[in-house]
Amino acid sequence: MIGRLCVFSRLACRRAVYIFREFCAEAELLVEDGSKSRSCKPIRPLYFDFQASTQLDPRVLDAMLPFYISHFGNPHSRTHEYGWYCEEAIEKARENVANQIGADHKEIIFTSGATESNNLAVKGVAKFYHPKKKHIITTQIEHKCVLDSCRVLENDGFDVTYLPVQKNGILDLEVLTFFFMIYYRFWNGLLSPKRF
Structure with a gap:
């Protein structure tokens, strides 16, 4: 599939070339001010729906793999070692996130995705101030x-x-x-x- 990508400024053009370097041998860019463009021969299709689903970062896969294979306990089950280990790992992750953003670990809530997060935020703030x-x-x-x-x-x-x-x-x-x-x-x- 050969296509064109419209970019509206030189800055966006440079950014697009950087982003698509791994996808295209060369990128054809149409710039609003008429500046130069290059031909495009995509090596593979471009995926622009990262909001809905995205490629997993290999570092995340490496960190999570043990929990899919050998440390698969329910972190809410406090009656066995599998649960204790997973609960400890989640709390460590919670502290890491909190440290990265300058928050208290008690302020970090993990959800299943955007819908649950938005519901929690909207309803939580509303009920807090009600x-x-x-x-x-x-x-x-x-x-x-x-x-x-x-x-x-x-x-x-x-x-x-x-x-x-x-x-x-x-x-x-x-x-x-x-x-x-x-x-x-x-x-x-x-x-x-x-x-x-």
Whole structure:
């Protein structure tokens, strides 16, 4: 498969050449300002869906392999050595992550993926601030799991505003500013009706 990659700036062009070096013998790049391009003969297809699934880093595979083969115990089972070993490994990983980002190990929560993480974050923050703060502002194009969490919170009595976005998918900051100016009357604490 021979194709073209459109790049919109020289910086992006240089970055694309760097990224695709392992995929293409040469890359054909179309730059908006008309600068030079090179022909492309991909060695293998290019994969751009890394958000959904990505190649495993070999270092991660090396670190995890023992837990798939010989240390496969349930870390929540505290009645046997397999569980103890796995629990200790998870706690060590938790401390490593915390140290890397300057957090306390008690703040690190491992989840099964983005959906579980988003649900935990949205609902957790909302319930933490409830009942003092019951208003959530999001956009109409958030991931389904975020929108679903907001709908559940609406059923629980939260007020959720779904801000529209522009045709390019970017939030119009004027809409956000208008929302705050019209909806919240900071000087007297009154809330006005809102429509979007």
